[in-house]
Each structure stands twice: as structure tokens, then as C-alpha cells.
Amino acid sequence: MPVLPQIAVIVGSNRRVSLNRKLAQALVRLGAGKFDAKFVRIDDLPMYNQDNEDNLPAEVVRFKNEIAAADGVLIVTPEHDRSIPAVLKNAVDWGARPWGKNSWAGTPAFITGTSPGAIGSALAQQHLRSVMTGLGMILIGGEAYITFKSNLIDDQGNVGDDGTRTFLQGFVDRFAALVAALTPQAERAAA
Numbered sequence: 001m002p003v004l005p006q007i008a009v010i011v012g013s014n015r016r017v018s019l020n021r022k023l024a025q026a027l028v029r030l031g032a033g034k035f036d037a038k039f040v041r042i043d044d045l046p047m048y049n050q051d052n053e054d055n056l057p058a059e060v061v062r063f064k065n066e067i068a069a070a071d072g073v074l075i076v077t078p079e080h081d082r083s084i085p086a087v088l089k090n091a092v093d094w095g096a097r098p099w100g101k102n103s104w105a106g107t108p109a110f111i112t113g114t115s116p117g118a119i120g121s122a123l124a125q126q127h128l129r130s131v132m133t134g135l136g137m138i139l140i141g142g143e144a145y146i147t148f149k150s151n152l153i154d155d156q157g158n159v160g161d162d163g164t165r166t167f168l169q170g171f172v173d174r175f176a177a178l179v180a181a182l183t184p185q186a187e188r189a190a191a
């Protein structure tokens with residue numbers, strides 16, 4: 001039985017009925033058989049404070065361990081005021097710190113997201129790509145800006161629109177291939 005790569009899924013929203021969480025769940029379904037996914041909490045992380053770097057809060061330790069244990073990271077984020085939502089940027093900052101303990105470096109990632117707006121979280125994604133590239137993540141290329149419409153996710157939790165499903169399947173497949181290429185089977189089996 002092959003050991004599948006482990007993906008940490010981060011939703012950049014702390015809203016109970018987040019559209020981005022629905023999209024993230026549908027993307028995980030598109031990755032079935034290619035990776036195993038674990039949703040990682042960010043809504044319980046305290047506000048970043050450099051004073052706490054010598055004695056990291058328990059939630060931060062848990063979060064950094066979850067990222068470190070993952071073979072890849074899927075980030076599905078809304079756009080807040082044309083940028084990265086504060087709850088997600090807070091998680092990014094904790095992941096990056098303390099100096100020398102950057103949890104993101106060298107990890108493959110797929111960044112996407114949705115918004116009811118026409119440009120589908122494009123600016124938030126672009127800002128996040130800039131930040132995560134600076135932190136050493138290995139991002140898959142291309143642009144997956146998804147405008148949320150009522151038929152985007154169907155009642156079963158799948159991407160409902162054929163064209164969008166095919167489009168997103170391409171991203172998920174390329175992400176899975178990159179993660180598999182960077183994570184040898186032997187290493188996964190030993191984890």
C-alpha cells in the first residue's frame with residue numbers, strides 16, 4: 001500500500017460558513033488518491049508578537065509542527081481589502097518565525113481562492129505569492145482566481161461547473177505531481 005503525500009490545508013478565513021473552506025474541501029476531493037489532506041487551524045493562533053518568540057504559545061507550536069510534518073501546503077484564501085486576510089497573514093508570520101525556524105521554506109504549495117467579486121481574490125493571491133516566495137516556498141505556477149457563483153460547489157461538495165472542475169483538476173494534478181517529486185516514497189514511509 002503506497003503512503004500518500006500529506007498535505008496541510010490552510011483556509012484564509014475564520015468565517016463559520018466560509019466559501020473558501022467549501023472550495024478547499026472540493027479541491028481535496030479532486031486530490032483523492034493522490035494525497036491525504038489535513039485541515040490546519042489558524043483561527044486560534046494568538047496575534048503575532050515577537051516578545052513571545054522565546055516561549056511560543058502552545059497553539060503556535062502545534063501549528064508549526066503541522067506545517068513541518070506536511071509534504072505540501074494548499075492555501076485557499078479570500079481577499080480582504082485587496083490583500084491577504086489578517087488571520088492568514090498572522091499564521092504566515094508565526095510560521096516564518098523565530099529566525100532560523102521558518103516552517104515554510106522548501107515546501108511545495110498551491111495558492112488559490114475564491115470571492116464573489118469578479119477578480120476572484122486575485123490581489124490577495126498575488127500578495128501571498130510574493131510573501132511565500134520570499135519565505136522560500138516552492139509554488140506551482142499559473143493563476144487560479146475563482147469567482148464564487150452559486151453553482152461553484154454542488155450539494156455533494158464537489159466543484160459543480162464542468163469547466164471550472166477541469167480547470168482546477170489541472171492545478172491539483174500538477175500540485176500533487178510536484179509534491180510527489182519532492183517527497184521520495186521512502187521518506188514518506190519513514191515518517
Ligand SMILES: Cc1cc2nc3c(=O)[nH]c(=O)nc-3n(C[C@H](O)[C@H](O)[C@H](O)COP(=O)(O)O)c2cc1C
Nearest residue numbers: 013015018019020021078079080081082115116117
Ligand atoms: C473585511 C472584508 C474585506 C473584503 N474585501 C474584499 C476584496 O478586497 N475583494 C473581494 O473580492 N472581496 C472582498 N470581500 C468579500 C469577500 O470576498 C467575501 O466576504 C467572501 O465570502 C470571503 O470569503 P470567505 O467566505 O471564505 O470568508 C471582503 C470581505 C470582508 C469581510
